Amino acid sequence: MKLRILLLIAFFTLTACKREQKKSASEPVSISNHVHFTEEKGALQIRSGNFNYNFKENQLPFKKIILLNASMTGYITELGSENLIVGVASPEYIYSEKIQKLLKEGKIQNVGNEQKYDVEKIISLQPDAIFTNHIASFDNTYKLLKDNGIQVIFLDEYLEQNPLEKAAYIKLFGKLFGKNEKATAVYEEISKNYQDLKQLAAKAKEKPTVLANEMYGDVWYLPGGKTSLAHFISDANAHYILKNNTEEKAVTMSFEEVFAKAGQVRYWINAGNHPSKKEMLTMNPVYSKLPVFNNGKIYVVTGKEKGKANDYFESGVVRSDLVLKDYIKIFHPELLPDYHLTYMKELQ
Template identity: 90%
Template sequence: MKPRILLLIAFLALMACKRELKKSASEPVLISNNVQYTEENGILNIQSEKFNYHFKENQLPFKKIILLNASMAGYISELGAENLIVGVASPEYIYSDTIQKLVKEGKIQNVGNEQKYDVEKIISLKPDAIFTNHIASFDNTYKLLKDNGIQVIFLDEYLEQNPLEKTAYIKLFGKLFGKSDESIAKYEEISKNYQELKQLAAKAKEKPVVLANEIYGDVWYLPGGKTAMAHFISDANAHYILKNNTEEKAVTMSFEEVFAKADQVRYWVNAGNHRSKKEILTMNPVYSKLPVFNKGKIYVVTGKEKEKANDYFESGVVRSDLVLKDYIKIFHPELLPDYQLTYMKELQ
């Protein structure tokens, strides 16, 4: 009787162990609040906001992909997976030298732009997947592509307001490209750099006041207090003028409202793509009334720009550590005496 009881206990323990293993295998890998994936029974399940995707083992890794957004090229380049790309939209906005070379050689095809995609060419390239931000006005085009057996994967990384969560998308790309270990290592390296830089910034003795963005028409679109820009400024140990705001989107203000808050501003960042302070005044003479225009420093994101392509919106999407490093160099130059700005440039 006793051996039977021991056998029953062993059997129940084994079943419990199996259930636990199955549960563990199904636990989601969180990229952000918007994106996650799970692996279960040989199927990769991806949730990207309201969209869900399911890929069997024999469908992965992808060997041929198309990018409809230049910002996603940064993840591909960081993984050294440019050879997987067979088509891109609006190649003139892509900064990567490797991708541009492949476009010139005809190994990557131009498949249109955000006004009109060349659906026939896309179908003829037979990609395993297309990566794009979701644009509702193109839903009919997406449906046509799906009806022709093409996976359209929507990843709206631009909505992410936590810099490291935006970086974390590289883990999903790595999973889909058979470069999971490499992508996780890249993420951990960038995350480690970011945290160390944040700790370095905390040692600064001063906390300067910062203004961001610029006027369009009669409206100044400032980053909300919970946006990625606000996070960068805070992590670089500076005081953003809308620090206490709770918006994750742009906040609209008149020049007079900004002027009333800008008396102590020492740095003005992300001030468009202007080439000089003189050019800024030709766009809007009212800027000359700001104390920061006359006594402070102004920075734009044109440090790595070629014609229509700007690497701040490409590799900068992934390399949150380098973006933070730029801001620390701007606000606290004494902390990084030998570092040269990567994405930013001071206006003269």
């Protein structure tokens, strides 16, 4: 009797587990508030912002893709899927050496730029999908491509303000490319590194004040207090001058307004792509009035730059752990004595 009871318990436990597995298989996998996907019976359903996509089992994985935004190449290179790319727009903005090599070999075609795409060439390449950010002025182009049987997928990853959520897009690319296990492993490593670095930064004895970005004309465009850069500064255990701001976009201020807040600033980060402090003054002489310009440290995002291409906006989109590591090295160099900056460079 006892054996029969145990067998019944085991049976119901296994049945419950199977039901739970079946249920979880159809539950949405959330990348962020903007993007999630669901798998069911081999099909993949994606919601990205206001757009929905449904791919049947026989449509995946993709074999040929086109990228219209350089920022998405970071996901592709992290997965080692450069060979899937048959076309890119504005190749001069792409940092990846392998993609540049494939361009020179003619295996990847230039399909235009953000002013005008070569629709005929795109159609002739017959990609399984095109990845891009949605630009309303190109809606007629998108419609023409769709009418020719080309799937256009809008992934506005630039809207993501949580660094790890932006990195998590790699899991969606993994699903679409048949590299789910690799994508999950890459993301989990990035996430673990990020959390470990955040804990390391919390051990710092001081919390320096930080200024970010620069002026264009008479206006200073500072990252809002809820932007990804503000998150990085906070996670690197530093004090951002607009930390109490609630914007997820740039905040415009006059030089006088910034000057009033910048008296205690010790670090000025993401100060454009200037080659020197002297050149900064040539562009905008008022910078010399800032205490941080004269007595602090200024960093630009040109540590990995080639011509118009900058890897901070490419692999840095995915490798949020390395970006955070750079900021920790800047604000708390004693915590990472043997680390050399990846994306940042100090101005002299």
